[in-house]
Amino acid sequence: MATDWYRRKSWSKTDEEEFFAKLSRARKDGRAQYLKVQAIELVDTKKPKLLQVAKELLSKVLNEYPDDNFNKGSVYHTFGNIFQLENNTEKALEYFKKAVDFEKTFPNVITQSYLDYAEIVVKNQFKDLYPVAEEMLENKISRLLFPNEKYIAFSLLAIINFYNSKAEIGKKYAEMANENANAETSGLRYHKYLGIVSSRDSLLDKVTKSFLKPYSK
Template identity: 55%
Template sequence: MSDWYRRKNWTENDEIEFYAKLNRAKKDGRAQYLKIQAIELIETKEENLINVAESLLNKYLYEFPEDNFNRSSCLGKLGEIYLLRNSPLKALENFKKAIEFEKIYPNVITQATIKFSEIVIENNIEAEYKYVEEILMNKINSENGLTFNNEKYIVYSILSIINKENGNNKIAKEYTEIAEQSANLESSGFTYHKKLGIVTKRNSILDEKVNK
């Protein structure tokens, strides 16, 4: 049997066994076990299992308020749950909480910034454009910057769209060119992982807005 905290099903027996083992686990590992199990259930994309995942994440947030290492990831996973439920505003709420927490505890950085920004642009939430531009520029200028081409493609496409909306056409064009170059690269540039982080599927909504 695989690890007890990596179940893809959730029968009554699964639930009983999971919590029995969770309660016996070392206290400093329980937060992570809740998160990992929730992620496994989210990946199934089955409604009943997603509901269980949400309860596990909420249990984590309630019972481990002082845990910093898993917090932004768990908030981001709640955002993903609401995306699967087609509730973008609730998704934004949780991704934003993750982003703001990462400002306080930058040791763990998730994809919350990029996912939040994508949702804002895809749903034309113009009231958040200024915030999106701020967090994306901060990400670009951070110590780690943007590592992967798929990140660069998304980020610079979004910045192009926002600058075009603001009438900054020259900057928008520059960002469009960077996004396009990143999307067309067929190698990551890494010696042993040449396909890591390359663009395998383009975002048609972003592409349409960039070329509008």
């Protein structure tokens, strides 16, 4: 099965020339999305040289299609993913925050930037940023659908609340995190097994389970 021209996992001179030739013939209102999707495909390889190409493609979206709000949040999020892969935590947080802030004014397309931001903050113990991370997570709680999202979000909130000396609230979130980690179905009628936790996060589990121990019977 042939790969779509905007989903290449390589970037040779030929790949580049073919991609931009196809892009020039594509509908103008779809070009930003093609650039973004191609960038995401290259990010998925995690290869340093291809991450640089992905940055260039994403920059084209922001610079050449500044009014394309449909893709902007996702572009910021992908930039965050790239910087995280490059171990540039400061820039990763900057772009995840850009995505979250943009989604407040243009909520049509929502990414997991809030979760990525909060996870970096908590796992690195950037305690001065805990209030920002907590606000992001709490703003999303009512809209979380899948057990894997809830598992991570509730685990992070448990840790933040225990740090803030709110043990009972922290315990509640830890219990909810554990419940979602063990969920066998999503609870959705037509997507019964979508978003189930496939592998637990060892660091989050170690911390949240320690919160539950004193309360276990």
